[in-house]
Amino acid sequence: MNILEQIKSPADLKYLSTGQMQTLAAQIRELIIKTVAQNGGHLAPCLGTVELTLALHKVFACPRDKIVWDVGHQAYTHKILTGRRENFSTLRQKDGITGFPNRFESIYDAFGVGHASTSISAALGMAVARDLNHENYNVVAIIGDGALTGGEALEGLNNAGISKRKLIVILNDNEMSIAQNVGALSEYLSLIRIDEKYRRAKKDVHRILSSIPGIGSSVLKTANYVKDGFRNAIVPGGFFEALGFTYVGPLDGHNIDDLVNALEKIKLNMDGPVLLHVQTKKGKGYLPAERHPDKFHGVGKFDIATGKPLASDSIVPTYTAVFSQALVDLAAQNRNITAITAAMPSGTGLQKFAQIFPERFFDVGIAEEHAVTFAAGQASVGKKPVVAIYSTFSQRAYDQIIHDVALQNLPVVLCLDRAGLVGEDGPTHHGVFDMAYLRQIPNMVCMAPKDENELRQMLYSALTYSCPCAIRYPRGRACGVPMQEEFTLLEKGKGExxxxxxxxxxxxxxxxxxxxxxxxxxxxxxxxxxxxxxxxxxxxxxxxxxxxxxxxxxxxxxxxxxxxxxxxxxxxxxxxxxxxxxxxxxxxxxxxxxxxxxxxxxxxxxxxxxxxxxxxxxxxxxxxxxxx
Structure with missing residues (x-):
């Protein structure tokens, strides 16, 4: 029985049993895998949030209730359930369904997204507007553990906690953003994942204290008074509690019954900000994506049976690959060269550098602002940092480029991949503004190569100049021109x-x-x-x-x-x-x-x-x- 074909809107989920919901989840996964194999797209993150999305739409009444996705690359199930199943085959194609939630596409898409760490701020804005208008609806933000490393996410958490407004934040914890998560917050969430140990420890302490003759009961009473401190010492969910949230979790993000029960109770019984921590498996239901979730985060067309990408006949390298090799070659000659990425070591071509020069490679997580100022700090004491970042994401660090790099005339090299029109990812990812906003910055040198050989020479030249530099280059295959092995210095500001x-x-x-x-x-x-x-x-x-x-x-x-x-x-x-x-x-x-x-x-x-x-x-x- 094809339950999916009977789902015309989220309201149709209200009448499904648990068994039917599980069958529906399998059918949705099949549709997502088939479509992404044909069109390309974000596979692993979407496969990991199928049950969570089903539970959300079973409990909440959208579009009256607002669901705000962070980044949005995990929202294909949401699109399928909200009236776009029949057109899902047009995903990411011209005039078709977009790859991210889009307010102009559907009333169910409460907020347009594409960049990380925005959901909590947007959801809090909706909650404030709701309360000012004396309305009564729920606002839910879903944010991945990778996006939680972004500064705006922490700013949103801080403001939401102190506001005391009714807001539900769901932390989708799959231990990954695009590449493996890094940083203290990742370590912190790893501790929360051992929550079962906390429960056992709490029971053991209760049993031991109760058994002490004479003083056990009074000590236990004192322990109950300080239970919050005791809990926070063992379970790091206390971080969210300290920010003003009620912390719930972690829950199995693939158990529909548990998710529905938790969401129902939160919706009915809690008035302030709540953080629900769910654990999901990126790529769930498709073995190649489960084994290699980073490779299946965003993919081109691939063969479903093997998981292998459909081969291109072209032997011409991509601009990313040319940049990658040039940086490795230059770093072998200059020990002061370092490489920095904001959670995109594979997409920016820095994986090879990381393998050869691990001590000089730095992945700072989804934190572009930090990446640029971090690079500026290195440059201020003699290093030659290269910040590899997609053009569209560099927009997030505009103040840091001006204030922390250019104002001090520090030799930071920005390598802006995916500059220009990137194709199927659409307007949130086109890198079309960089030339306009970079050329107005004093001390900045901005270059764009005509081919792959010129990209090599520009990287060498940028690392030789003693000033801030940006090199912007497009997505995809280069021109196929011969490349000279030796590096040649380009005269600054000299055309051809x-x-x-x-x-x-x-x-x-x-x-x-x-x-x-x-x-x-x-x-x-x-x-x-x-x-x-x-x-x-x-x-x-x-x-x-x-x-x-x-x-x-x-x-x-x-x-x-x-x-x-x-x-x-x-x-x-x-x-x-x-x-x-x-x-x-x-x-x-x-x-x-x-x-x-x-x-x-x-x-x-x-x-x-x-x-x-x-x-x-x-x-x-x-x-x-x-x-x-």
Whole structure:
């Protein structure tokens, strides 16, 4: 019997028995595995929260009650139960279901997410609004143990505890974020997991004290007075109690009956903030994901029978792999080089560095702000720290980049992977703002390579310069160009003239240089001669190269895989204005003032006109006098 096909909304769960709920859980897992194998997505975290999600929707009445997911990469079951089962095959595809909760997609998605550690703050905001409006509904935040390492999560816990408002925080403890959890909070939760020892110890103390003739009862009475202190000394759940939460747990996060019973009692009997600690298994129900939860956190298409990724025919390395090898090569030459990641050693390519130079590798957990200031501290005493981080997550450390790195002119190197449009993960993960916000920071050098060989040289150069540097490079395969083994220092702020022509100058940066070259070649067939400049540096610009070209051509076209507002094209316009060059039109191609939805990387590049065809049309329209 296919129970899943009968579930049209969460209300349909109210009438299911425990056995039916367990059958439903198995059917949901089957659907998730099948869909992610075809589309890619977040597999292991979603398989670990099936029973928890079923229990939540059985107990609470959404959308009136608010469920707030942290990060949201564990919310596929939530999507399936809330009217999106029939369209689930479109997961992460263009115009399909998004990979994360999205307020514009469903009324059941109470809050849009994609980055870690936001759920408690958002849920507390909802609880405050509820109370101000004299309304009566429940607010539940679900946060993983990895996201609990983020500073905003701790800020939210601190504020929520002192507020005394009714709020339920569920700590989904699977001993992992993406990679293995690190830090003191991880150690702390490990102690809570031995809760059975606490229960036995408490019984033993009670029995021993009661058996002492004469004084046993009075000592036991005193012990009862200080039971909170006794409990806190043995069970570290007292940390949450000290913050003002009632701590419940840990519970088996795959036992539907226990979860439902606990949630019902919390909903009915507790008025203040409650933290429910549940233990789940990441990847549960699919053996390859259980064995390798880190590899199955976020995956591309794979073979269900073997768990192996569907092989790519390409032998061209990814930019991440090129960065990884270059950093290892440089670190072998310079003992002052260190590497820092914020819970993404695999995604950023630092695993190889960690294996070869473990004493110089630091995973700080999901704590980008800390990662940057931690790097600044190292740089201030002579080290050469490299902070490898996704572009979208670097936004979280903007103040630290300004205040702790750039203001002190410290030689921290930010390596921003997944810069530009990342594809199926959608607007929460596109790294399109980095050029705009980095180029306005004094002392900052910002670079973008046209290919993998240039990435190697940029990393070497950044580690040689004595100032803050950022290198941004895209997701996926590089260009397949030959790579030189030796490293070459790039002159700071020096671009590269790739071709000369007097009709137009195409000034491109990063991934768009290849498209500019393609456009130049096609335009030449129509006797339109274009200069092509590989800018290399977003900041500082090669002013002499750009100004020299501007004085010789009929128009300039700038091309960037980033936000137009304040981005690379804006920098070129400012350069021309500052040098009183007003007679050459500038056509800017880049990402307009909107958030870009999901799709394959090529689909959304085309949607944003980031291709050679758009460059060709821009030049031809101007040359032919039809540019509008």
């Amino acid at each position: 003239l790739l071709s000369v022509g007097d009709d137009a100058a195409i000034i491109a940066v990063g991934s768009m240089v290849q498209e500019a070259v393609k456009a130049k070649d096609e335009l030449l067939k129509e006797h339109i001669h274009c200069s092509v400049i590989n800018a290399r540096f977003v900041k500082p610009l090669d002013g002499s190269l750009i100004l020299n070209a501007a004085r010789k051509v009929k128009c300039i076209v700038t091309v960037e895989e980033g936000a137009l507002a304040g981005g690379f094209g804006s920098a070129v316009l400012e350069l021309l204005a500052d040098n009183h060059i007003y007679n050459v039109p500038v056509i800017r191609i880049g990402i307009k003032d909107k958030f870009i939805e999901q799709g394959t990387r090529q689909e959304i590049l085309d949607e944003c006109d980031l291709n050679s065809k758009s460059i060709i049309n821009a030049v031809k329209n101007f040359i032919n006098g039809s540019d509008k």
